[in-house]
Amino acid sequence: QIQLVQSGPELKKPGESLKISCKASGYTFTDYAMQWVKQAPGKGLQYMGWINTQTGKPTYADDFKERFVFSLETSASTAYLQINNLKNEDTATYFCARWYPRIWFAYWGQGTLVTVSS
Amino acid sequence: DVVLTQTPVSLSVTLGDQASISCRSSQSLEYSDGYTYLEWYLQKPGQSPQLLIYGVSNRFSGVPDRFIGSGSGTDFTLKISRVEPEDLGVYYCFQATHDPNTFGAGTKLELK
Numbered sequence: 001q002i003q004l005v006q007s008g009p010e011l012k013k014p015g016e017s018l019k020i021s022c023k024a025s026g027y028t029f030t031d032y033a034m035q036w037v038k039q040a041p042g043k044g045l046q047y048m049g050w051i052n053t054q055t056g057k058p059t060y061a062d063d064f065k066e067r068f069v070f071s072l073e074t075s076a077s078t079a080y081l082q083i084n085n086l087k088n089e090d091t092a093t094y095f096c097a098r099w100y101p102r103i104w105f106a107y108w109g110q111g112t113l114v115t116v117s118s
Numbered sequence: 119d120v121v122l123t124q125t126p127v128s129l130s131v132t133l134g135d136q137a138s139i140s141c142r143s144s145q146s147l148e149y150s151d152g153y154t155y156l157e158w159y160l161q162k163p164g165q166s167p168q169l170l171i172y173g174v175s176n177r178f179s180g181v182p183d184r185f186i187g188s189g190s191g192t193d194f195t196l197k198i199s200r201v202e203p204e205d206l207g208v209y210y211c212f213q214a215t216h217d218p219n220t221f222g223a224g225t226k227l228e229l230k
Contacts, residue, residue, distance in 0.1 A: 037167075044208075044210065044221060044222075044223050044224045045159075045161075045167065045210055045212075045221045045224075046221065047212075047218065047219045047220065047221065061218045061219070062218055095166055095167070102153065102155070102172060102173060103157065103169065103172045103178070104155075104157060104212065104214045104219065105157070105159065105167065105169060105212075106169055106178070108166040108167060108168065109166065110166055111166055
């Protein structure tokens with residue numbers, strides 16, 4: 001069965017960096033794009049962008065064009081979200097989700113809680 | 119940017135009732151290829167969101183037929199007939215027709 005398993009919770013200080021992983025299984029990793037979604041505590045969902053798993057080309061929503069980096073390790077069927085120069089407002093749960101033709105978020109990871117606090 | 123306005127913000131129901139959620143878009147969501155990229159998701163408490171409906175009215179694999187999506191252009195509705203306990207949570211509409219893709223703010227379905 002299709003599974004997306006994300007790395008565990010993170011506690012970081014402002015200015016630090018982190019890298020979240022999203023390991024896929026149950027399908028051919030390079031056949032489908034990977035999306036990323038942010039959810040601040042008690043808030044709604046915010047679309048961050050996606051990465052083409054065949055070419056590695058990322059596309060970022062406007063709010064995520066600086067400090068955020070999508071990347072891949074295709075040999076490990078894993079997508080990564082790196083956040084640089086962390087700010088308090090980056091405190092959120094971050095989800096990876098797999099695309100399907102004409103479906104943006106067909107399958108979801110369990111989410112990774114990131115807490116940024118001095 | 120396209121704004122998706124969901125109403126109501128919260129909805130209190132009795133089990134077995136019908137529930138209806140509206141999602142209105144600030145622009146038509148019909149793409150140039152004729153497809154409408156409007157989806158509905160349910161996020162149960164403490165869980166990841168899950169896909170219910172894609173392309174306005176298509177139920178995803180395993181989604182019960184009590185979930186019915188409808189609408190066109192700028193006006194869309196998700197109906198849940200005979201609400202069951204596992205249907206409680208926050209419902210989001212999402213559009214991928216226009217960049218940037220956007221979510222509605224959510225509708226919380228709770229028990230009366």
